[in-house]
Amino acid sequence: QVQLVESGGGLVQAGGSLRLSCVTSGSIFSINDMGWYRQAPGKQRELVALITSGAKTRYADSVKGRFTISRDNAKNTVYLQMNSLKPEDTAVYYCKQWVYWGQGTQVTVSS
Numbered sequence: 001q002v003q004l005v006e007s008g009g010g011l012v013q014a015g016g017s018l019r020l021s022c023v024t025s026g027s028i029f030s031i032n033d034m035g036w037y038r039q040a041p042g043k044q045r046e047l048v049a050l051i052t053s054g055a056k057t058r059y060a061d062s063v064k065g066r067f068t069i070s071r072d073n074a075k076n077t078v079y080l081q082m083n084s085l086k087p088e089d090t091a092v093y094y095c096k097q098w099v100y101w102g103q104g105t106q107v108t109v110s111s
Contacts, residue, residue, distance in 0.1 A: 001026050002024065002025070002026040002027045002097065002098075002100040003024065003025045003026055003100075004022055004023070004024050004095050004096070004097060004100055004101065004102035005022065005023050005024075005102055005103070006020060006021065006022045006093065006094065006095055006102040006103065006104060006105040007020070007021050007022075007023075007105060008020040008021050008105060009093060009105030009106045009107045010106075010107070010108070011108045011109075011110065012085055012107075012108070012109055012110070013109070013110050014085060014086055014087055014109055014110065014111050015084060015085065016085050016109070017081070017082060017083045017084075017085065018082045018085065018107060019079060019080070019081050019082070020036070020079065020080040020082065020093055020095075020105060020107075021077055021078075021079055022034070022036075022077065022078045022079075022080075022095030022102055023075070023076060023077050024076045024077070024078075024095075024097055025076065027097060027098075027100075029071075029073055029076040029097075030053060030073040031053050032053060032097050032098060033050060033051065033052045033053055033097075033098075034050070034051050034069075034071060034078040034095060034096070034097055035047060035048075035049065035050045035051075035095065035096045035097075036048040036049045036050075036069060036078070036080045036093060036094070036095055036096075037093070037094045037095075037096055038089075038091035038092065038093045038094070038107075039091055039092050039094070039104075040088075040090060040091040040092075043091075045094070046060065047060055048060050048063055048067065048080070048093070049063065049067055049068075049069035049080060050069070051069045051070065051071050051078065055071065057069050062088075063082075063089075066082065066083050066084045066085075067080060067081065067082050067083070068080070068081040068083075069081075078095055080093070082107070085107075085109045086109060087109045087110065087111045088109075089107060089109050090107060090108050090109050091106075091107060092104040092105065092106050092107075093105050093106075093107055
């Protein structure tokens with residue numbers, strides 16, 4: 001059974017940084033594309049960043065230049081480094097592998 005467990009969320013002031021991690025198990029991590037998504041209250045879940053099995057990346061326009069997605073295949077882990085955080089980045093952040101989702105981690109950015 002595939003499991004994804006996110007961590008690293010928290011409360012941070014605007015302009016600050018956080019690093020999210022997502023550890024996976026039950027699958028061959030290295031051959032899977034991985035994604036980070038987020039969902040703010042009252043809004044639809046949206047893509048934040050993707051990283052392919054070949055380490056190609058793609059970002060939402062709203063986070064380009066501020067967020068960096070990376071992966072460590074030896075640790076079955078995908079990361080999201082978030083810098084220059086803004087209040088509008090406040091959301092629950094989820095990682096995804098194929099059809100599987102993690103439970104989410106809350107990120108709150110205060111102004």
